Amino acid sequence: MPSLYARQSLPPCRWNAMLTTHPFDDDKLREECGVFGIHGADSASAVVALGLHALQHRGQEAAGITAFDGKEFHTHRAMGHVAGNFDRDEIIRQLDGASAVGHVRYSTTGETALRNVQPLFADLSTGGFAIAHNGNISNAAALRKLLVRRGSIFQSTSDTEVIIHLVATSSYRSLLDRFIDALKQVEGAYSLICLTAEGMIGCRDPLGIRPLVIGKLGDAHILASETVALDVVGAEFLRSVEPGELIIIRDGQLTSHRPFAEQSARPCIFEYVYFSRPDSIVDGTSVYSVRKAIGAELARENPVDADLVIPVPDSGTPAAIGYAQESGIPFELGIIRSHYVGRTFIQPGDKVRHLGVKLKHNANRALIAGQRIVLIDDSIVRGTTSLKIVQMMRDAGAAEVHMRIASPPTSHSCFYGVDTPERAKLLAAQMTIGQMANFINADSLAFLTIDGLYRALGEADRKQDAPQYCDACFTGDYPTTLTDFDEHGLEDQFSLLAERVV
The missing domain is CATH 3.40.50.2020 (Rossmann fold)
Incomplete structure (x- = not known):
């Protein structure tokens, strides 16, 4: 996810590395994230690592996996590619459990730091909660300002953490109701996979701007950004998550919910031009x-x-x-x-x-x-x-x-x-x-x-x-309101957010 709240200077050698390693790729629009989750599989984290390999084109600066073993959550996050970070047996063994969620990330002009690598995890009153996000919350700065005033303490500069705090501070009792309450307060684009002690949740924004698909591997269910990740792990493609649909995977069963008012879908057209792999x-x-x-x-x-x-x-x-x-x-x-x-x-x-x-x-x-x-x-x-x-x-x-x-x-x-x-x-x-x-x-x-x-x-x-x-x-026809942005674009955004952070 984009780090919205800090634009840091990089040393000259870092800029050289970024600009010269991809001499033809440094002028491309970059999709910022890929997500992959599986529920109900042996060695779930190993399957997630393979799925993230297939989604590496969606994010090459950092990767992370969180697994749940029935009692505890285990997380490993690192800067760099999936290979080199998750191809070692000792790492996968530490991520024990039948359910896991993973994420690959591109940073934007904001901060590149381990604290922004996903999945993000928090112990809520309802239990452990890990979240992986593809998209951008376009009112994250406004929500963050409100949450900080209410006493929330942020650990990252990622817009995704806003969702965690909205869930934590919701007045609803069940985790599902809290999650829906949180999503009804955000604007923008999101495909989310959340891992909890009770099961896995997947959700796509009401306009379906960012993609998310459902697959099955034996008795296990999978959520992923693209079908190519299902192909790589040998899973069956079931269908796409519909715009505005919320999927719950629990005890080997998948249920669908429609918590949002129906809208005309507006999926990202650039997925077809460049972002998605051609075999998806x-x-x-x-x-x-x-x-x-x-x-x-x-x-x-x-x-x-x-x-x-x-x-x-x-x-x-x-x-x-x-x-x-x-x-x-x-x-x-x-x-x-x-x-x-x-x-x-x-x-x-x-x-x-x-x-x-x-x-x-x-x-x-x-x-x-x-x-x-x-x-x-x-x-x-x-x-x-x-x-x-x-x-x-x-x-x-x-x-x-x-x-x-x-x-x-x-x-x-x-x-x-x-x-x-x-x-x-x-x-x-x-x-x-x-x-x-x-x-x-x-x-x-x-x-x-x-x-x-x-x-x-x-x-x-x-x-x-x-x-x-x-x-x-x-x-220039934006399908949602853009609370954190105005007609002058990103430069004013950075000035505004710098003031808020200070």
Whole structure:
């Protein structure tokens, strides 16, 4: 979850590590969390660790698992990847129990610290309570201020902890009623998995902005962010948790509750463009198939006379296949990605840092030289990545470089659980498409239209009065109130929250 309350400076070496380890990935929108829980399984924590491996793309800065053995809760949380933290037998043995919940996390511009790594745990009057959260509570600062005035003492800077305090201070008697009471006070996006002594609870926000699915492994039930995590552990996919649905898993039984007023669903459209793994199924739709359809729509909307279609690996590959098939232009791997560059590779100095770009991606020079190429990528955020890629193609001898983006221009910040720059740093919010093409030094640049994106998802077009998805990052049409934010975006948010923390 985003850490909303402290923006700390990192030492120069830390910034170098972050910016150079992923020379093409540091300009991507990042989903901030993945969650996985299982109830009623032998070695539950080992299954959770495998599930988190499959969800590693949703969060790579930290991971945690909490297990319940019938008497006590056991937690291990650590900075870094799942591998290296949860692939040791001694760690898994410490996390004994038939039920467990896990979390992988990306931090945002807020604090990166162990105290914010989830699952968060608290001993409440109703018993132990562990929570893992994907999303963002957009009124967390306002709620936190109120709770602190009432005497709550916060141990983290995570918006997720607000939910724990709302549960703890609720006047209702049962844990379920307290949990529902807490959720009715929050706004924004959330998919939650909570582990208690009585069972496991899963919940998706009333608009269904963030995904959550149900699976079964033998007699055990699973909740997870994506179906690919079920595939990896050998579980059967049952269905998606519906928007606004609350799932209780207890004594081998699963029950469904609908505590919220029904609303028209607005799931995040960017799950299909980039966030989810292509081998996942989101709300009944194959992500891979949608991305290929996006590429085909992009080719119909924005044709170009060229020799090769080249994906920006790996997220641009399915759309590039669709573009090539629709346009008849051959698909080729013109950029080769190395999968052996770790996040901790530190490069001192600008000159060496620039050379480090080729450690992660390198041009297939023999293929590209003298060719007119179409580069397919999923999005442009700040534009720095696209600039590097286009220059790499020119250095490899490309005769022309045309860029096609498999989504509309990203012109607005996300407040629903995505690490987005403030709007002033989004290229599409500051430039026309022509100016953006000049900035990245491309011969031409074109984006998929918003209606084209909807068509790729099987819709006739975007319903202006009732959009079928949350597409606020493209349109500025936010589906919920944003108590902690205003029209000026993140910069004012940080100033406001700094005042509140002090």
